[in-house]
Amino acid sequence: MEIKTTVNGRLYKLDIPPNWSLAYVLRKKLGLIGIKLGCETGECGSCTVLLNGEPVNSCLVLGVEADGKEILTIEGLSKNGELHPLQKAFIEHGAVQCGFCTPGMILSAKALLDKNPNPTEQEIREALAGNLCRCTGYVKPVKAILSVRK
Amino acid sequence: MWAGFEYFKPATLKEACLLLAKYKSEATVFAGGTDLLVSMRTGGTKPRYLIDIKAIPELSRIKYENEQLTIGAAVTINALAQSDVIGKKFDIITEATKVFASVQIRNRATIGGNLCRASPSSDMVPPLLVLDAMLTAISDKGERDIPIKDFFIGPERTSLEQGEMLKEIRVPTPPQNMGATFLKVRRTGVDLAVVNVAVAVELSENKFKDVKISLGAVAPTPMRALKAEALLKGEACTDENIERAAEMASSETSPITDVRSTAEYRREVSRVLVKRALKNAIQKVGGR
Numbered sequence: 001m002e003i004k005t006t007v008n009g010r011l012y013k014l015d016i017p018p019n020w021s022l023a024y025v026l027r028k029k030l031g032l033i034g035i036k037l038g039c040e041t042g043e044c045g046s047c048t049v050l051l052n053g054e055p056v057n058s059c060l061v062l063g064v065e066a067d068g069k070e071i072l073t074i075e076g077l078s079k080n081g082e083l084h085p086l087q088k089a090f091i092e093h094g095a096v097q098c099g100f101c102t103p104g105m106i107l108s109a110k111a112l113l114d115k116n117p118n119p120t121e122q123e124i125r126e127a128l129a130g131n132l133c134r135c136t137g138y139v140k141p142v143k144a145i146l147s148v149r150k
Numbered sequence: 151m152w153a154g155f156e157y158f159k160p161a162t163l164k165e166a167c168l169l170l171a172k173y174k175s176e177a178t179v180f181a182g183g184t185d186l187l188v189s190m191r192t193g194g195t196k197p198r199y200l201i202d203i204k205a206i207p208e209l210s211r212i213k214y215e216n217e218q219l220t221i222g223a224a225v226t227i228n229a230l231a232q233s234d235v236i237g238k239k240f241d242i243i244t245e246a247t248k249v250f251a252s253v254q255i256r257n258r259a260t261i262g263g264n265l266c267r268a269s270p271s272s273d274m275v276p277p278l279l280v281l282d283a284m285l286t287a288i289s290d291k292g293e294r295d296i297p298i299k300d301f302f303i304g305p306e307r308t309s310l311e312q313g314e315m316l317k318e319i320r321v322p323t324p325p326q327n328m329g330a331t332f333l334k335v336r337r338t339g340v341d342l343a344v345v346n347v348a349v350a351v352e353l354s355e356n357k358f359k360d361v362k363i364s365l366g367a368v369a370p371t372p373m374r375a376l377k378a379e380a381l382l383k384g385e386a387c388t389d390e391n392i393e394r395a396a397e398m399a400s401s402e403t404s405p406i407t408d409v410r411s412t413a414e415y416r417r418e419v420s421r422v423l424v425k426r427a428l429k430n431a432i433q434k435v436g437g438r
């Protein structure tokens with residue numbers, strides 16, 4: 001099936017089979033391997049992308065559903081080689097261990113801050129509830145996100 | 151990847167119904183996919199024709215007219231959570247959305263999918279049971295109303311017939327003197343319920359004029375605790391009456407032991423949650 005979708009600000013025309021997940025399409029067709037596949041059943045959040053600004057698990061979205069939509073992945077966050085404030089904050093706070101969950105965490109955090117620039121710690125924790133970290137690093141991501149509040 | 155299927159995205163109800171009629175048992179309605187795509191990956195579900203209903207405008211609408219709330223089947227859990235009118239007049243629904251999965255899942259999961267999946271633990275069901283919701287099914291032959299209490303006929307089985315899909319859910323505005331609340335116990339922040347409970351009470355001079363109690367994850371389908379309700383009707387709002395009703399509700403459950411909990415624990419949690427929910431609901435309408 002032919003779809004047209006905007007990924008990280010660029011419009012793509014793609015021909016994909018309907019049984020490919022959005023995660024698979026973005027990884028295989030566009031090489032966006034910052035999308036990590038952990039559970040592929042909606043539990044871990046490592047495949048999180050923003051679909052029209054809202055975080056979703058791209059392992060549980062069909063690629064064809066992206067037709068006419070806008071997608072943001074971790075690769076689309078930096079501008080002209082400069083990291084996004086959230087990315088910088090994660091590095092500065094040591095909020096990255098193995099890094100597998102990090103793209104998803106940062107995108108969940110971005111979606112939260114876009115709507116609510118000054119969230120409470122509780123709101124941050126709720127926004128990250130769907131992002132599991134197998135290195136069990138939850139305190140530092142929360143601190144990193146708190147540091148970029150407006 | 152998933153086993154191959156054909157994908158349709160009808161733009162109208164009519165088109166969707168024709169597809170359902172055409173492909174009969176081989177057609178599968180596809181809403182948020184948070185149950186369906188998981189069971190296609192791990193449970194061996196292999197649909198031939200997927201009918202994505204998310205482009206049908208009527209199905210994604212929340213409407214409030216003539217004291218009645220109408221929720222399209224493809225409205226997402228997050229859309230419910232963000233609705234002002236639901237927050238003001240049907241806050242038990244808002245309460246259930248807040249403890250439903252993760253943000254990512256809530257952005258995709260629909261209320262219709264939650265009902266049609268007919269899992270014993272579906273979180274949106276107990277609130278709709280105590281609010282006496284009416285469901286509308288649609289097929290190429292027309293529409294049909296199904297009271298929610300008649301919708302669940304077994305684990306993962308609904309009274310929808312082949313060729314039918316859920317169109318919308320209608321909820322009457324609760325009376326002023328009704329208080330309703332939803333409580334859920336789960337193992338972690340993001341998990342299905344060990345037990346969930348919804349309660350609605352209507353008070354008159356500190357007596358129970360009407361009571362509805364619903365529990366999930368403790369029987370083959372979401373259930374009403376009718377004996378416990380009968381114990382309370384017409385009686386005073388005392389701690390003893392509430393305690394007796396909570397014990398009765400617990401004895402009406404028939405839980406199983408699974409990875410989430412033992413049957414014994416579910417029975418005990420049922421008692422505690424019903425008691426707590428009754429007290430919360432009474433407080434909401436300013437009783438005792």
Ligand SMILES: Cc1cc2nc3c(=O)[nH]c(=O)nc-3n(C[C@H](O)[C@H](O)[C@H](O)COP(=O)(O)OP(=O)(O)OC[C@H]3O[C@@H](n4cnc5c(N)ncnc54)[C@H](O)[C@@H]3O)c2cc1C
Pocket residue numbers: 041042043178179180181182183184185186187188203223224249250251252255258259260261262263264265266267271272273274310314315316317340341342343
């Ligand atoms: C990680 C995770 C956490 C979860 N947590 C919760 C939770 O906390 N609480 C909870 O209740 N559930 C939870 N779920 C289950 C699931 O998200 C919900 O049941 C959800 O509401 C299903 O809706 P959907 O739109 O995704 O349904 P889909 O997966 O699209 O469909 C589910 C079933 O219903 C049928 N269907 C859908 N819409 C219609 C319709 N309009 N007419 C006829 N048939 C239809 C489909 O054919 C399919 O059989 C969770 C799932 C995951 C993966």
Ligand code: FES
Pocket residue numbers: 036037038039040041042043044045046047048057058059060
């Ligand atoms: S890989 Fe998508 S949620 Fe785990």
Ligand code: FES
Pocket residue numbers: 095096097098099100101102132133134135136137
């Ligand atoms: S840093 Fe390793 S999974 Fe989170």
